Amino acid sequence: MKLEDMILISVDDHVVEPADLFDQHLSPEWKAKAPKLLRKPDGTDVWVFEGKQLMNIGLNAVVGRPPEEYGVEPTSFDQLRPGCYDVNERVRDMNANGVVASMCFPSFPSFCGNLWAQLEDKTLAITMLRAYNDWHIDEWCGAHPGRFIPLALPVMWDAELAAEEVRRVAKKGCYALSFTENPDKIGFPSIHDSHWDPLWKACSDEGVIVCIHIGSASGMSFTTMDSPVDVMIATSPVSIVSCAADLLWSQILRRYPTLKFALSEGGIGWIPYFLERADYVHEHHHKWTHQDFGGKRPSDLFREHIVTCFIDDRIGVRLRHDVGIDTITWECDYPHSDSTWPRAPERLMDSLGGVPDDEINKMTFGNAMREFRIDPFVHRSRQACTVGGLRAEAVDVDLSVKSHGGNAPVSEPRPVTAQDITQQLAQVYASPLE
């Protein structure tokens, strides 16, 4: 396959929420209570909600910067590439990168909308959550039909309400739900608890895939505060193995035979090892742990229920049949620092040597179309969906690397630690609002 003939659907990107997020989806009374984006005297931007400054606006939205300026620091919209928060600019950046469709995870409300879930006022919580979902589906994804996979945030505090919200957004054409790796870690019943059954039933009934992003339980996980930040970056994807094991041995997959989960940003190269290990553990231990998979192996269940994805993963591509060729999707991670934008097709092509075209197509778009229920070809010709077709529409997009300044995590060139990053994030709150 030629690079320009590839078709790319990215199942893991991120949106930096724009200031007008709540404008169209709340009554004036509720709008007064909604989070507001304010510019502080020091020039940084911050969401303010219930009198408190929230976590920084875009996590790690560094796309387009020189690598020297990566980090968690972008704290002003002036420091962001407009494609981070402006959907029209986003589509232009997708075109420049040859990506026909994208699923975008949230930034400030956290991956599972924990910002709402932690509110005492549950009426406020459900109102904000629904407004967010409506904005995401109607405005962000609705602006360019066929270019985005809508992704709803879950109601974490009430499984019946969660089911109701899933059914509501499914009616609007949203068939993906963001969840958390481990609800127990953020104060909710664990995935082994029958508490969640109404949610799983709704997702199963409506054909909604449950997407679990790395870092969606309690944020960044550090081995120690003096560890180099690279340790956290290197191990974050594979850390989702705990969630994968929880899912495999939960009753959920056995109870809902058509329900699907996606391990977002988890990578794929470790999965053949994990599946072999899972089968070994089952064979070796099930007689005393009283586990019954109805004659199947854990690896069978995994391949029937779990959708995986990768950014750049040569070993995983080599082992694609051991992962499960029909379970693999691709992601770009725009606008975070792991992203391969705007050279994603080139980087990906490098890993695909010797892979037959039909298998490339499964991994780069076919599996994503089926599992996330999106069909870009309804809106554009197949040729216009290819890397070559999209890039032809984006010849005017400025791809030059731009310095945006901002504060570096350390003042001298010494290894950046977990502590440095944590302090850098904490500084967002340190400067006064007025």
Add this chain to the structure above:
Amino acid sequence: MKLEDMILISVDDHVVEPADLFDQHLSPEWKAKAPKLLRKPDGTDVWVFEGKQLMNIGLNAVVGRPPEEYGVEPTSFDQLRPGCYDVNERVRDMNANGVVASMCFPSFPSFCGNLWAQLEDKTLAITMLRAYNDWHIDEWCGAHPGRFIPLALPVMWDAELAAEEVRRVAKKGCYALSFTENPDKIGFPSIHDSHWDPLWKACSDEGVIVCIHIGSASGMSFTTMDSPVDVMIATSPVSIVSCAADLLWSQILRRYPTLKFALSEGGIGWIPYFLERADYVHEHHHKWTHQDFGGKRPSDLFREHIVTCFIDDRIGVRLRHDVGIDTITWECDYPHSDSTWPRAPERLMDSLGGVPDDEINKMTFGNAMREFRIDPFVHRSRQACTVGGLRAEAVDVDLSVKSHGGNAPVSEPRPVTAQDITQQLAQVYASPLE
């Protein structure tokens, strides 16, 4: 290669300490203060130290039991296969399994001797630790020269004393030290702290390999207390990835170019993915994290410094050149429930289809001989070191599976959870001493 011609060195087994452990290595005054193994009125055995009952005697020493009776429960020597604690019986069990040499991790003092490290009385601590190391080297390993790789416990609370103990045991021919995945988690400076430099320097000077066993930081790690215990069992090996990343990005490997670490019971199939990820992170992020590997990639450093091992790992064997063929060793995990005893050669052979003899030899014994500095051929002919040669000496070993009763973790056949296992362990303390 024929099965009977394989030579097997296992770099990860476990000893259940016998009652006479401290008899030969302490003065009468100190012996009075040493841990004592007592039989309680309910028929269970327990180590008592400083007036307290310690964690159960053998962790998960279930070898020879039917799988229905696996678990953390063996709490009486009557329930253990004698090879767990009797070195002569151990060697017979090794012969029956075709294993010529074995390295044995401790049971009741914990993997890094944390039992001693937590004592307030540091004179008591160092005295007991040295006695333990002397017993392990002189009695356990000394009973059958060439059949065991001596493994010392570290002095966790004082890096100068730790270095001194390393030099002391090296003089006795002990070239392996057990350490912890994460000293920070048990109250000591992290591996990124220069605190440990004297220890690393001593290990480097003396050619002592630092062995890091899974679960050596804070014991078993559960996702939630209601998770099936299988989740913990399945993910424990790969959880050492955090320690591997800590080592890679620490200054230790760069500062001590000949120092070696072993990731004990970590498996190997995930390593090619991890190394690719490590190189990606370095390439992508080093300009802002200020990491300098002197022109090398993290994967280069890994293969120069880190020794890996596997029990049964088809994917890992297939990817042996991506792991690093010179870094791979094999383990049996006797007497724990993941062990393949007494059919380890058969199980291993199943994974080795198509692997050239010289590569099999590297993985099953050659790398272990070099990295752990043991030479069984000094003591026996090469033929006598093979699976066939050893099994010929063990024709009278009773390999029948034996029920030993004991308390099951659950009374009815329902999935066993983390909570069940934790309660089962807690029950050890619940019954009175007298």
